[in-house]
Amino acid sequence: MIAPARSAAFEILLQIQRDAGHCDELLRSAKVDRLSQPDRNLCTSLVMGTLRWQIALDQRVDAMLARPDARLEDEVRIALRLGAFQMLYLDRIPSHAAVMDSVELVKSSGHGFASGMVNAILRKIAVEPPVELPATFTTASELAAAYAHPAWMVERWVLRYGIDRAAAICKFDQAQPPITIRLINGEAEAALTAENIELAPGAFLKHARTVVRGDVTATAAYRDGSVRIQDEGSQLVAELAGHGQTILDTCAAPGGKTAILAERNPKATLLACDVSRRRLDEMRGLLRNARGARISYETVDAAKLAYERHFDLVLCDVPCSGTGTIARNPEIRHRLEPAEFARQHSRQVAILLAAMRALQPGGRLLYASCSLEPEENEAVIQDCLSGRSEYRETDLREQLDTLAATGNLLTESAAGLLEKGRLRTIPGVHPCDGFFAAMLERTA
Numbered sequence: 001m002i003a004p005a006r007s008a009a010f011e012i013l014l015q016i017q018r019d020a021g022h023c024d025e026l027l028r029s030a031k032v033d034r035l036s037q038p039d040r041n042l043c044t045s046l047v048m049g050t051l052r053w054q055i056a057l058d059q060r061v062d063a064m065l066a067r068p069d070a071r072l073e074d075e076v077r078i079a080l081r082l083g084a085f086q087m088l089y090l091d092r093i094p095s096h097a098a099v100m101d102s103v104e105l106v107k108s109s110g111h112g113f114a115s116g117m118v119n120a121i122l123r124k125i126a127v128e129p130p131v132e133l134p135a136t137f138t139t140a141s142e143l144a145a146a147y148a149h150p151a152w153m154v155e156r157w158v159l160r161y162g163i164d165r166a167a168a169i170c171k172f173d174q175a176q177p178p179i180t181i182r183l184i185n186g187e188a189e190a191a192l193t194a195e196n197i198e199l200a201p202g203a204f205l206k207h208a209r210t211v212v213r214g215d216v217t218a219t220a221a222y223r224d225g226s227v228r229i230q231d232e233g234s235q236l237v238a239e240l241a242g243h244g245q246t247i248l249d250t251c252a253a254p255g256g257k258t259a260i261l262a263e264r265n266p267k268a269t270l271l272a273c274d275v276s277r278r279r280l281d282e283m284r285g286l287l288r289n290a291r292g293a294r295i296s297y298e299t300v301d302a303a304k305l306a307y308e309r310h311f312d313l314v315l316c317d318v319p320c321s322g323t324g325t326i327a328r329n330p331e332i333r334h335r336l337e338p339a340e341f342a343r344q345h346s347r348q349v350a351i352l353l354a355a356m357r358a359l360q361p362g363g364r365l366l367y368a369s370c371s372l373e374p375e376e377n378e379a380v381i382q383d384c385l386s387g388r389s390e391y392r393e394t395d396l397r398e399q400l401d402t403l404a405a406t407g408n409l410l411t412e413s414a415a416g417l418l419e420k421g422r423l424r425t426i427p428g429v430h431p432c433d434g435f436f437a438a439m440l441e442r443t444a
């Protein structure tokens, strides 16, 4: 009998390997919901941990294969990763349970012929010493190998951010990131405390809290919408967007930033757009009790927005590679290829240009992404401003100062958030996802 958590983790990893889903959606599936709470926790840590350490696990296994370049069937590969991950990176799993279940997973998935090989390799790994990571790194390839990232990806980060900050990003990506919530009303914190949720202050924002202990999703405050789980970098981007009367959110789903825009602009009308009808419908359900602005919804490709000089505030939170969110979405590193950044860039430029056209003279637009890559950030701003003298970029310092003056920003934390007047949060340097944001203004 295979432990239910391992069996569920194996199936999810197989689906991810076959590009049939994202780990966050698959971990919220009905099958996982049917597991007991401890099994659900174990399944989550097996899936996330195996994806986080996959590159290092494969290297170790490949070195033990009779033919290191042999192509293993997906089921065999995943059973090996799962077994090796538990023995090398988790300290409370008995080796014999990890080995036995991996062997059984291989057999039950119709690959019994490989069970002897899986058994032999995992037994060898079981007696290897635990993994020890170097304290410092001198090259991108050392860093990439130690923290199980593709070398090309880490080389880009070393080039852009330097070796120390690249190391901070890699390290952050290998662990569960902090769970941050937004308090929607004044009673929310006391209500959570009464339900035994331990909270610590957020890093930047007055309304943010970090969850120290407890399951927020199991509380009445979460169910009745008094709190929302939202990365603090994402909250900060929405706060930086500021104020308007006629607001457009071009890529709005799942709606975390829209909710803050609505809360901050109670008298405004707000149009939330997204190309995905399904995501927009889910968002509409989630925001049905949102406070503040009147929100309407439109399913549309934002690159084809037909509005001209219509809105005084636009948030353009573009789809991107997501390299600033790898701690939450570990599979991104396995799916992404360097050629993807040029494709993302073209799509982002098309969306931003349409969003700029929708802006009234005097109006402001915040462009944001959760990518760490210059092609998706600085280069998009540069291409969209080039030759368009009716727009200019403004320094986000002004917005940060306003947030501080109104008590919404914890001022001591604000240093280091801006780079040349743009927001640049870096995972591991800041305790949140990696966000870029830049403010544009239409002058005529």
Ligand SMILES: C[S@@+](CC[C@H](N)C(=O)[O-])C[C@H]1O[C@@H](n2cnc3c(N)ncnc32)[C@H](O)[C@@H]1O
Residues within 6 Å of the ligand: 234, 250, 251, 252, 253, 254, 255, 256, 257, 258, 273, 274, 275, 276, 279, 300, 301, 302, 303, 317, 318, 319, 320, 351
């Ligand atoms: C980064 S997410 C937005 C997150 C959202 N602003 C929030 O804070 O919850 C990007 C969104 O853009 C949407 N999207 C992708 N391509 C688009 C397009 N061409 N036009 C409009 N939306 C698009 C995706 O469906 C996704 O919901």
